[in-house]
Amino acid sequence: MALPNQSSGSLPRGFIPVMLTPFLESGAIDSPGLAHLTDYYLASGAAGLFANCLSSEMYELTDSERLSITRQVVNRAGGRVPVVATGTFGGSIEQQADFVKRIYDTGVQAVIVITSQLASEDESDSVFLDRIHQLMALTEAIPLGLYECPVPYKRLINSDILAALLPTGRLVYHKDTCLDAGEVSRRLSVASGYNFALYDAYMVNAVSSLRAGAAGLCCIQGNIFPELITWLCTHVDDAARQDAVNQVQQFLTDCMDLVHTAYPVIAKYSLQKQGLPISLKTRRAVDPLTPALQNEMDNLLETVAQLRQVLKIETASSLLT
Template identity: 45%
Template sequence: MMQTIAGKFVPVMITPFDLKANIDYSAVNTLIDFYLQAGVKGIFANCLSSEMFSISEEERLQLTQHIVSYVKGRVPIVATGSFGLTLEDKAIFTRKIYDTGVDAVILITGHFAKIEEGDDVLLRNFEKMFALTGNIPLGMYECPAPYKRIISPDVFRQLLQADRLIYHKDTSITHENVLAKLDILKEVPNRLEFYDAHTPNAMFSMRHGAVGMSSISGNFYPEIMAWMIANVNNPDKQGAVAWLQEQLTAVDPMIHVAYPMSAKYFLQKRGLPVRTISRAYALHLTPDQKKEVDALYDRFLVWCDRLGIEPVAAKSLV
């Protein structure tokens, strides 16, 4: 069971590949060490950042199993499980993912109703999925693929009542929708942990009751995100928190360009053995894109210096 501890950053783990585009498990280990030294409080494996739609079913299971085995319970791990053509198929794969030892299996909201179908279909399919998966702890993720299905506050309330969800990764972006869901969590008895995926929302969401953040920025500077979450409600750090939020918001559009290749290039600059090889992104970074990432790296060092953060050194991971 996920521990309910306020102030957690959970990165969406990328997948390093070798020169033949096979999963580089040695680099996976180094990346896990990097996340943990940076102060993360959990790991989201087999997610969109992991290129889960570009690897096989067997690789999804093998990669998740490897991560669980290497982490050895140091932090909780969640992983996506709602793959398959039918609900029965999705339930079978959910059980397989859960058997790897993860703490919860995440269901992609866009997997439970077609884009043109109403919330009645989504609720009916979630109810059936709950019935097919026994007591497996579940979560949901408003993943951008196959399409982004934002859960409305009303649907959110109804799903909570099943008492099966312990994790929610929100991508609704708007403060209004985020706040409505967080208010519902205060009203309805539940076990759910709310994570915002939108870095520009970090200060807002954490101050209104989110347990943590789970954003792609953790594949660039997890130390920065861990510091933000640890200090967002610290009365002595409010000036620095507001300044950092402005900085993070300013660069957020850039880190989404050519992602996850941009993150892999950034991690290379940090000394990690992560190649700029991706199955999800076919093109190399352009010279201009590399210049933008180079500039972001320089800004990252300025942030660390101003906030007194010691960046994780690649040599400490060997």
């Protein structure tokens, strides 16, 4: 049964950030920081929130922490936007189904299935399909989503697999990481007519995916300059603003390598620079945030500020003050 802040309706069009988890220097979860961060995403125009994902350092969290941060995000959002969260972390299908139910009970609209947690890299698509059907049978009518997460390995869900699963009526969300504009179009084609929303994570193809019919974008760049991602989702088809759309797309392409370096620390650094009261602490072992990288990010944030000025975008942090 749906909880009061859950809905069986479609997920919204627009930007859905893959949320960070702020930590105290002790390594404990920074709950006030998470509240500030949730407010920041909402002020940036986020259409929904993806809690307990790879950017959240989900593999470095305990089950109780995964449930706790998801519940906090749901409560903080307060029904203003839907929340989705990951619910599969390995083990038997029965164990994964149990945690899907526990995550759903936090109030999320859909529980996200990590595609690489249902079958090993050397197992066939038929094995994957058999396992996800088992998972569906054990999780009643809970709405599910798919996430082609690169950890433990990236298992892509091609359009043929998607076409086999959509008739179940259980899939409502897909975080796409195939990096292939043609395949995105094929996936959207087989999904036509279903209550299903594809959100692209690959910002080199942001405009092409949105124009092909993607519901929105779900990307790490939204942890650095979320207002630009919201703006692009809103104005991609605005005939009067195509020069600006192309400018934003080129910017997203040009900064792709930088935003992935020392991530998620570099994202936390950028948010600090924009006034968010969070630390750089991470539980994940990542490349160091060197002075040279900080300088590159400082320069990038200056470019972002110039883009915001040209596009007349208010910063999310200013809307919170």
